[in-house]
Amino acid sequence: xxxxxxxxxxxxxxxxxxxxxxxxxxxxxxxxxxxxxxxxxxxxxxxxxxxxxxxxxxxxxxxxxxxxxxxxxxxxxxxxxxxxxxxxxxxxxxxxxxxxxxxxxxxxxxxxxxxxxxxxxxxxxxxxxxxxxxxxxxxxxxxxxxxxxxxxxxxxxxxxxxxxxxxxxxxxxxxxxxxxxxxxxxxxxxxxxxxxxxxxxxxxxxxxxxxxxxxxxxxxxxxxxxxxxxxxxxxxxxxxxxxxxxxxxxxxxxxxxxxx
Amino acid sequence: xxxxxxxxxxxxxxxxxxxxxxxxxxxxxxxxxxxxxxxxxxxxxxxxxxxxxxxxxxxxxxxxxxxxxxxxxxxxxxxxxxxxxxxxxxxxxxxxxxxxxxxxxxxxxxxxxxxxxxxxxxxxxxxxxxxxxxxxxxxxxxxxxxxxxxxxxxxxxxxxxxxxxxxxxxxxxxxxxxxxxxxxxxxxxxxxxxxxxxxxxxxxxxxxxxxxxxxxxxxxxxxxxxxxxxxxxxxxxxxxxxxxxxxxxxxxxxxxxxxxxxxxxxxxxxxxxxxxxxxxxxxxxxxxxxxxxxxxx
Numbered sequence: 001x002x003x004x005x006x007x008x009x010x011x012x013x014x015x016x017x018x019x020x021x022x023x024x025x026x027x028x029x030x031x032x033x034x035x036x037x038x039x040x041x042x043x044x045x046x047x048x049x050x051x052x053x054x055x056x057x058x059x060x061x062x063x064x065x066x067x068x069x070x071x072x073x074x075x076x077x078x079x080x081x082x083x084x085x086x087x088x089x090x091x092x093x094x095x096x097x098x099x100x101x102x103x104x105x106x107x108x109x110x111x112x113x114x115x116x117x118x119x120x121x122x123x124x125x126x127x128x129x130x131x132x133x134x135x136x137x138x139x140x141x142x143x144x145x146x147x148x149x150x151x152x153x154x155x156x157x158x159x160x161x162x163x164x165x166x167x168x169x170x171x172x173x174x175x176x177x178x179x180x181x182x183x184x185x186x187x188x189x190x191x192x193x194x195x196x197x198x199x200x201x202x203x204x205x206x207x208x209x210x211x212x213x214x215x216x217x218x219x220x221x222x223x224x225x226x227x228x229x230x231x232x233x234x235x236x237x238x239x240x241x242x243x244x245x246x247x248x249x250x251x252x253x254x255x256x257x258x259x260x
Numbered sequence: 261x262x263x264x265x266x267x268x269x270x271x272x273x274x275x276x277x278x279x280x281x282x283x284x285x286x287x288x289x290x291x292x293x294x295x296x297x298x299x300x301x302x303x304x305x306x307x308x309x310x311x312x313x314x315x316x317x318x319x320x321x322x323x324x325x326x327x328x329x330x331x332x333x334x335x336x337x338x339x340x341x342x343x344x345x346x347x348x349x350x351x352x353x354x355x356x357x358x359x360x361x362x363x364x365x366x367x368x369x370x371x372x373x374x375x376x377x378x379x380x381x382x383x384x385x386x387x388x389x390x391x392x393x394x395x396x397x398x399x400x401x402x403x404x405x406x407x408x409x410x411x412x413x414x415x416x417x418x419x420x421x422x423x424x425x426x427x428x429x430x431x432x433x434x435x436x437x438x439x440x441x442x443x444x445x446x447x448x449x450x451x452x453x454x455x456x457x458x459x460x461x462x463x464x465x466x467x468x469x470x471x472x473x474x475x476x477x478x479x480x481x482x483x484x485x486x487x488x489x490x491x492x493x494x495x496x497x498x499x500x501x502x503x504x505x506x507x508x509x510x511x512x513x514x515x516x517x518x519x520x521x522x523x524x525x526x527x528x529x530x531x532x533x534x535x536x537x538x539x540x541x542x543x544x545x546x547x548x549x550x551x552x553x554x555x556x557x
Contacts, residue, residue: 051401053325145382188365192336203371211375219384223329232381235374 008096012104016078017111025074029116032066033123040127052133053222059124060218064146066120068177071113071150075157076169078105079255088260099252106158106248113150117143138227142217145233148240149215153177155244156210159251162258180212210243315410322402322419326393329384331363344368348388362388396423400430407441415491417441418454425462434458449483452476453495456502466506473503477536500537501546504530508550527554 020026040059079102082088091101121143128135135142153173161169187206191199215236217228324331332348339345339361348360364385370376379385403420407413417438424434435458441451453476459469476499480488488496511526531554534547541547 053398192338214378217382219329223384228381
């Protein structure tokens with residue numbers, strides 16, 4: 001049973017990646033990558049001596065932003081486009097469920113987002129290395145945590161796209177990704193100034209809403225901290241997996257009820 | 261890319277702004293009050309890097325750099341009485357922390373259990389009470405960039421010069437940097453005080469330091485005390501203190517040379533400054549100590 005499911009999900013995700021390649025979506029990633037290289041060359045012309053931390057911080061901010069934008073934009077339009085182009089009917093005419101389709105789409109966009117992250121990460125690492133800055137092992141830990149967060153973000157975006165239009169999905173999920181740190185800080189500050197039911201509500205929200213800023217090691221990479229212990233990576237993988245499964249479950253329940 | 265482009269554009273614009281005659285003395289970036297509010301307000305930590313200008317952004321970056329990336333924010337009123345909330349306190353002179361704590365809460369004050377532990381592992385975090393600052397080597401270009409992009413960024417000049425002065429072979433550069441700040445901000449009492457300190461303490465040139473100390477107090481005299489920022493109040497206090505020390509040292513030198521008249525005149529000037537200081541800052545230890553030791557009061 002599981003083996004059959006894996007084959008179905010694998011085929012659907014493969015088709016998603018192929019479709020994206022056929023539609024030249026990956027060109028967006030390539031153009032962004034070339035812009036990154038161009039920007040790095042421009043900064044190099046101005047000289048980076050003594051600005052190691054600033055350059056590392058800017059590079060990692062660019063990687064964070066581009067990978068998140070790419071993941072959200074890819075994920076938000078998968079299901080709505082299948083529906084609007086009516087290609088969903090022949091797909092569902094095959095022996096696959098709507099849940100299989102949702103999971104297959106999620107796996108496909110996660111692969112694309114991971115590929116994008118790897119490309120941006122390698123460009124960033126190469127750029128820093130060219131300027132003699134070697135971020136060390138913690139850089140790869142940073143990439144691993146970004147991969148976990150992209151998994152979570154792809155799941156949330158695919159699920160949100162079942163409820164909302166692609167434009168609204170992109171807006172909501174980008175706000176969630178970019179505003180995660182602000183939300184986290186607001187929660188911590190509001191907790192200090194509230195009590196009773198208000199405090200319980202705030203704390204409850206903190207544990208329910210995914211805290212994406214926990215997955216951001218860029219501050220530590222930029223400032224040359226040591227790698228984080230393995231248990232942190234494992235715990236964050238578990239955290240991302242739980243939120244991913246919850247998001248996909250909600251999406252699957254809703255998608256089954258959507259009138260096509 | 262966007263950050264990089266803004267960075268290049270704003271540095272260029274700052275350099276251009278310096279070369280044209282201003283028709284209107286409009287505020288550039290944030291005022292001293294706003295910068296201080298930005299640094300000490302708990303709410304601003306919520307908005308991360310959405311800052312008003314490159315200079316302010318670089319100022320926060322330099323602050324983070326000196327603290328190994330550890331983010332700090334102002335303490336809430338409720339936190340000021342709470343011993344569990346980690347306090348940020350530096351061990352160096354010119355420590356600019358006023359009632360601050362770390363953005364990531366300390367273990368003792370954190371209710372988030374495992375998520376709190378994880379955040380303390382993934383974000384730059386350490387106990388900041390009695391912390392030492394990092395070698396300022398890499399922060400120096402940031403001070404240079406922030407004062408290029410905003411030549412009226414007083415704290416950039418003051419902190420940048422003090423950081424430069426703490427490094428070997430950078431003393432002359434620190435003085436030149438601060439003198440550039442003085443040219444761009446002739447009305448700044450903070451820069452005058454820092455020039456006085458630098459020339460007195462680091463260069464041992466009391467006669468060159470003295471006019472700057474006096475200028476700082478002249479600028480203080482024409483200012484409405486209500487408009488002084490916290491840093492300016494501290495710098496005004498320092499100006500009195502440096503002048504007391506400066507006149508006392510010069511008086512001691514004259515005493516050794518048995519020039520009693522000159523020594524008495526210098527001690528008199530120190531006494532005047534110490535008394536003025538105590539009117540504004542009644543608990544200033546330097547002024548109290550001087551008056552006790554030299555006048556027996």
